Amino acid sequence: MIRPTAGRGNAGTLHFPDVSDLADPLLEVEDLVTSFRTTRGTVHAVDRVSLTVNRGQTLGVVGESGSGKTVLSRSIMGLLPARDVLRSGTVRFAGHDLTAMEPAQLRQVWGAQLSMIFQDPMTALNPVVRIGRQITESLRLHLKMDRKEATATAIELLRSVGIPSPEQRIRSYPFQLSGGMRQRVMIAIALACAPRLVLADEPTTGLDVTVQAQILDLLAAMQQERHMAVILVTHDLGVVAKRADDIAVMYAGRIVERAPTRTLFAHTRMPYTRALMDSIPRLSDPSGTRLRAIGGRPPDLIHPPTGCRFSPRCPYVQDKCREADPPLRTAGSPDHLFACWFPLVDGVPSGPSGSGQPVTLTTNGAPNNAVEAPAS
Numbered sequence: 001m002i003r004p005t006a007g008r009g010n011a012g013t014l015h016f017p018d019v020s021d022l023a024d025p026l027l028e029v030e031d032l033v034t035s036f037r038t039t040r041g042t043v044h045a046v047d048r049v050s051l052t053v054n055r056g057q058t059l060g061v062v063g064e065s066g067s068g069k070t071v072l073s074r075s076i077m078g079l080l081p082a083r084d085v086l087r088s089g090t091v092r093f094a095g096h097d098l099t100a101m102e103p104a105q106l107r108q109v110w111g112a113q114l115s116m117i118f119q120d121p122m123t124a125l126n127p128v129v130r131i132g133r134q135i136t137e138s139l140r141l142h143l144k145m146d147r148k149e150a151t152a153t154a155i156e157l158l159r160s161v162g163i164p165s166p167e168q169r170i171r172s173y174p175f176q177l178s179g180g181m182r183q184r185v186m187i188a189i190a191l192a193c194a195p196r197l198v199l200a201d202e203p204t205t206g207l208d209v210t211v212q213a214q215i216l217d218l219l220a221a222m223q224q225e226r227h228m229a230v231i232l233v234t235h236d237l238g239v240v241a242k243r244a245d246d247i248a249v250m251y252a253g254r255i256v257e258r259a260p261t262r263t264l265f266a267h268t269r270m271p272y273t274r275a276l277m278d279s280i281p282r283l284s285d286p287s288g289t290r291l292r293a294i295g296g297r298p299p300d301l302i303h304p305p306t307g308c309r310f311s312p313r314c315p316y317v318q319d320k321c322r323e324a325d326p327p328l329r330t331a332g333s334p335d336h337l338f339a340c341w342f343p344l345v346d347g348v349p350s351g352p353s354g355s356g357q358p359v360t361l362t363t364n365g366a367p368n369n370a371v372e373a374p375a376s
């Protein structure tokens, strides 16, 4: 159970402060690097990612397929393959350094404090264990409930995530449920022990739009009720536009833009973020309008391009972009970070074409070359 002190207690038992007592962010990820050794070479899946999440906050993590969203989520959790993985950087959660924990300590954190809704429920759920048991196991382990109490709680949880006849459904195996129902079960498992942070990795992929909205609404309602923080991972900016407080855009293993959601949409700096926005279908589009896909292909993470990783696909690329890696920096507004030498202002790239000079910006988006942008 949660106790009001941070630190390590007897017999390796971890104690977590009440989140309302936390002065620091709930989650602080600093310079996280995760690579895989393969026969083709080293895959640089997550490259120096830093981010913070406060209690009750929703952070959207958005990027195309292969940009490193799932590896980032798993790396934060500490759920990576045992072999051929290189990980560095720190992940501090509620005052504890998760990267320094032994597996036995991590097991105290998973489910109880920090949980994950996996991208593919069919592989994440155990196919040979009834769904009721998959929920009661963590209730018994973390909350020390007896069998009867855990079963009653599991039924209530299934009811609260919209599973009809939960008293009967509790005896079902995952294959006996529809995709939407399995996704709801995953949410019930992730929320069973009232964690402080949930990593929801594409929690609605493959579901139709109505079910998708229902599941995201359900997650939001539970989040409010429990003051949980959520990292909502998706390839679809449209999904997080109305649901996230902040959005971090990932490209080729890195965060390339991060800002409060309204700021990101109103003052988009990165051409890649702009391209993601342009690929969101709009109700106002005439029927038959083709979706605007981003031209080119995401880079090979074994041999990423030099300079800006988006340069082979960027419509505004200039020589400097191919030569030097743009650092993640702020300009004016400290909570808006972006990695681009020629950031957009009102939809057009700033700086004289070919000048190679980065342009700094004020908070209202006007170029302001008099002020040097601080490197982050």
Ligand SMILES: Nc1ncnc2c1ncn2[C@@H]1O[C@H](COP(=O)(O)OP(=O)(O)OP(=O)(O)O)[C@@H](O)[C@H]1O
Pocket: 036, 038, 043, 045, 063, 064, 065, 066, 067, 068, 069, 070, 071, 072, 081, 119, 235, 301
């Ligand atoms: N175990 C692994 N071994 C080698 N490479 C891996 C491994 N897991 C992931 N990768 C690679 O890491 C990169 C990032 O993958 P990741 O699954 O995080 O992408 P993603 O953004 O979640 O994509 P999607 O939207 O398709 O889920 C990809 O190039 C992927 O092939």
Ligand code: SF4
Pocket: 270, 271, 272, 308, 309, 310, 311, 314, 315, 316, 317, 318, 321, 326, 339, 340, 341, 342, 343, 349
């Ligand atoms: S640094 Fe250059 S290539 Fe990269 S996004 Fe900005 S303008 Fe495009």
Ligand SMILES: [Mg+2]
Pocket: 069, 070, 071, 119, 201, 202
């Ligand atoms: Mg993924």
